[in-house]
Amino acid sequence: MIKQLLTFCMAFFPMVLCAQQVDLKSRYKQIDEAIAESPHYVALREAKITAARHAFEQTSGKQKYEEGYRLYELYRPFVSDSAIHFLRECITLAEQQGDRAAAVRCRSQLAIRCSNIGLYDEALNILDSIRIDNALDKMVLGTYYEAYNNIYGELSYYTRLDDMRKIYQEKEQHYKQLMFDYLPATSESCFLRREQAAQAEGNLKEAMAINDEWMKTVEPGSHPYALVALYRYIEYKLQRDTTQMLYWLTESVLADIRNAAMDQGSMWELANELMLIGDVDRASRYISYTSDCANRYGSRQRNWQIAPLLSHIANEYKSQSERTTSQLWGTLAVISILALLLLGVLFFVHSRNTQLHAARNDLKTSNDELASANSLLASQKDELAALNGQLSMVNDQLTESNRVKEEYIGRFMSLCAQYIDKLDNYRKMVNKKMKNKELEELFQISKSTELKEKELEELYENFDTVFLHLFPNFVDDFNALLQPEMQIHPKEENRLTTDIRIFALIRLGFEDSSKIAEFLHYSVNTIYNYRARIKNGAIGNREQFENKVKTL
Numbered sequence: 001m002i003k004q005l006l007t008f009c010m011a012f013f014p015m016v017l018c019a020q021q022v023d024l025k026s027r028y029k030q031i032d033e034a035i036a037e038s039p040h041y042v043a044l045r046e047a048k049i050t051a052a053r054h055a056f057e058q059t060s061g062k063q064k065y066e067e068g069y070r071l072y073e074l075y076r077p078f079v080s081d082s083a084i085h086f087l088r089e090c091i092t093l094a095e096q097q098g099d100r101a102a103a104v105r106c107r108s109q110l111a112i113r114c115s116n117i118g119l120y121d122e123a124l125n126i127l128d129s130i131r132i133d134n135a136l137d138k139m140v141l142g143t144y145y146e147a148y149n150n151i152y153g154e155l156s157y158y159t160r161l162d163d164m165r166k167i168y169q170e171k172e173q174h175y176k177q178l179m180f181d182y183l184p185a186t187s188e189s190c191f192l193r194r195e196q197a198a199q200a201e202g203n204l205k206e207a208m209a210i211n212d213e214w215m216k217t218v219e220p221g222s223h224p225y226a227l228v229a230l231y232r233y234i235e236y237k238l239q240r241d242t243t244q245m246l247y248w249l250t251e252s253v254l255a256d257i258r259n260a261a262m263d264q265g266s267m268w269e270l271a272n273e274l275m276l277i278g279d280v281d282r283a284s285r286y287i288s289y290t291s292d293c294a295n296r297y298g299s300r301q302r303n304w305q306i307a308p309l310l311s312h313i314a315n316e317y318k319s320q321s322e323r324t325t326s327q328l329w330g331t332l333a334v335i336s337i338l339a340l341l342l343l344g345v346l347f348f349v350h351s352r353n354t355q356l357h358a359a360r361n362d363l364k365t366s367n368d369e370l371a372s373a374n375s376l377l378a379s380q381k382d383e384l385a386a387l388n389g390q391l392s393m394v395n396d397q398l399t400e401s402n403r404v405k406e407e408y409i410g411r412f413m414s415l416c417a418q419y420i421d422k423l424d425n426y427r428k429m430v431n432k433k434m435k436n437k438e439l440e441e442l443f444q445i446s447k448s449t450e451l452k453e454k455e456l457e458e459l460y461e462n463f464d465t466v467f468l469h470l471f472p473n474f475v476d477d478f479n480a481l482l483q484p485e486m487q488i489h490p491k492e493e494n495r496l497t498t499d500i501r502i503f504a505l506i507r508l509g510f511e512d513s514s515k516i517a518e519f520l521h522y523s524v525n526t527i528y529n530y531r532a533r534i535k536n537g538a539i540g541n542r543e544q545f546e547n548k549v550k551t552l
Contacts, residue, residue, distance in 0.1 A: 027250040028282065031270075034257040035289055045260040049074050065093040065102065072109070077223055077261040080117050080297050084110060104130055105140045111147040115154050116263075123151050142183030149175035149193075186217060188224060195231055199238065208235050226255035230266045249273070262297035264290050335423060422455075456521060464496045467504050474507065475500060477552045481545060486537025498522075502530050503549050511546075 034041075052074055056067040068090045075083035087110045094102035107130050114123035127147055136144075149172055156168035176193055183190050191214040198207035211232050218224040229252035236245035252266035267290040274283035433442045445451075468474065478500060479487040490497050496504060498520065505516050513527040520527070531546075538545040 024246070027246070031250060031253055031257070031286075034254055035285075038257055038260070038289075041258055041260040045074065045078060049078075062097065065090055065097065065099070068093060069106070072106075076113075077259070077263050078297070079262065080113065084113050087113065101137050101140045104132065104136060105143055108140070108143040108147040112150050115147070115151040118154075120151060120155060123147070127151070138182045142179050142181075142187075142189075145175045145178040145182060146189050149179055186213075188214075188217075188227070191217075192227070192231070195235075199234065204235065204238055207238075211235055221255055221258065223255065223259040223261055226252045226259065226261065226266060229255060230269070233266070233269075246273075262293040264293055267293075426451075460501070460520075461495070463504075464501070465494060467496070467508075468494055471504075471507070471552065474504065474552055478503060478549065481538055481548055482534070483537050483539055486534070499530055499534055502527060503534065503546075506546055506549055507552060509550075 049071065052067060052071045056064060056071055059067055068086050072083050072086040072090060075086060087106050090106045091103050091110070094100075094106060107126055111123040111126040114120075114126065127144070130144065132141065132144060152168045152172040152175065156165050156172055159165050159168060179193075180190060185191075185194075191210060195207050195210045195214070198204070198210060211228065215228050215232070218228050229248045233245050233248040233252060236248060239245075249266060249270055253264075253270055255261075256264045256266055267286055271283045271287040271290065274280075274286065430442065433439075433445075475488075475490065475496070479489070482488075488497055488499050490500065501520065502516055505519065510516050510519070513531065514524050517524045517527045535542040535545045
């Protein structure tokens with residue numbers, strides 16, 4: 001019946017989260033920590049099982065039966081096959097000791113376990129083999145009728161034949177009434193079915209009252225508490241109380257994990273809720289955890305419930321991958337356009353460089369003519385010498401400018417070629433991982449900023465290398481303009497610090513702080529603060545500091 005109610009709630013009352021009402025981050029953090037500690041909780045249960053096994057092997061008679069039943073209770077939420085094994089051991093011991101009531105009780109529990117993992121024929125055969133009479137204890141008879149009620153409830157839920165569903169439901173109700181006649185009203189089985197009935201009838205006030213009464217009988221944080229908390233979550237979900245429903249659902253999840261319960265309904269339900277709000281990553285982690293638990297427990301039903309959600313998550317990851325692929329293709333198109341623009345810029349720069357070379361030749365010719373005129377015009381020797389010096393300085397500046405541009409253009413074209421190769425390699429890697437369906441790894445790669453950081457570091461390293469190649473004495477000359485306590489000495493050879501790199505860009509003609517900030521990936525305000533701090537440490541007039549840097 002718990003499956004029907006969970007499915008009903010999920011279909012008709014989608015969750016609407018409100019971050020101001022529930023501290024979801026805190027609740028999820030507790031769950032993540034509990035999952036991380038899950039091996040510890042499992043080890044604690046296994047330690048109890050080991051002690052109980054030892055006691056079982058060392059005892060005999062009635063005590064051996066009690067230890068066997070204790071082992072069944074320890075295994076019941078942990079490993080289905082082991083729970084069934086020790087129930088069979090208890091049946092054998094009870095029959096050997098002539099305790100018919102204990103044997104019937106264990107056979108009934110065995111039928112419940114079989115029906116819970118989908119072994120319906122086996123469960124009915126076990127119950128049909130039991131001979132009952134009024135001499136049996138009421139608790140034993142109540143458990144016997146509970147087993148029938150559980151089987152027909154499962155069959156009515158999973159059958160696809162409407163006529164058979166009606167028959168199963170009638171039998172389910174018949175055996176539920178018999179169970180109520182024999183089991184105490186305060187037993188877990190009666191509380192559960194009374195609350196289910198009130199929910200099905202829409203009597204939420206009565207259902208909550210039953211849950212309040214049930215809650216008083218369990219210890220907070222225990223395994224029974226997880227079941228009561230789960231039904232309390234359903235109560236608040238039917239009332240559309242988002243705050244309380246999330247609190248009690250996470251309470252149930254935490255109780256299951258901390259008690260090493262492998263048969264979990266609450267974690268599966270929480271993953272469903274997370275999928276409704278689009279938190280695919282967390283839902284995937286939680287459903288993977290509960291899937292591992294279900295496999296360890298050995299329940300076919302739980303795996304059937306989990307399978308559609310796993311498929312939904314896989315489809316969502318596929319959609320995200322397709323969106324990422326579209327974005328990558330868009331990025332490739334933009335980069336291709338930029339590459340074409342870059343080729344145009346390079347052609348323009350080459351043309352301007354040719355004109356500059358012609359102008360330099362013209363200046364050289366003019367300088368030769370002026371030198372000849374200087375020998376003829378002795379009276380104007382000093383004036384012509386001065387003019388010749390100025391022209392020579394201009395020529396040197398043009399030569400240096402040409403050398404700088406040629407060096408940077410060459411390095412720029414090399415970097416462009418390298419980036420195009422890197423982009424193509426990245427495209428091949430993405431294509432390969434998509435082909436191999438390594439979607440999770442591809443998704444993690446697309447989220448990481450490591451590639452960007454690595455490329456920026458390589459860009460700065462190339463800039464430093466080229467700049468120091470062109471201006472090998474720049475760092476020493478730059479420090480000579482600063483007061484001793486403000487001088488900057490890079491820790492690595494052939495590398496610049498951020499402070500020096502800013503003024504290296506100024507030396508190359510970048511005066512606008514926004515341009516410098518764009519190149520170095522800092523804010524404009526940060527660049528402004530760097531420039532102001534360095535100028536404050538200048539020797540002499542701080543307003544002339546940057547002009548002096550441009551002449552280094």
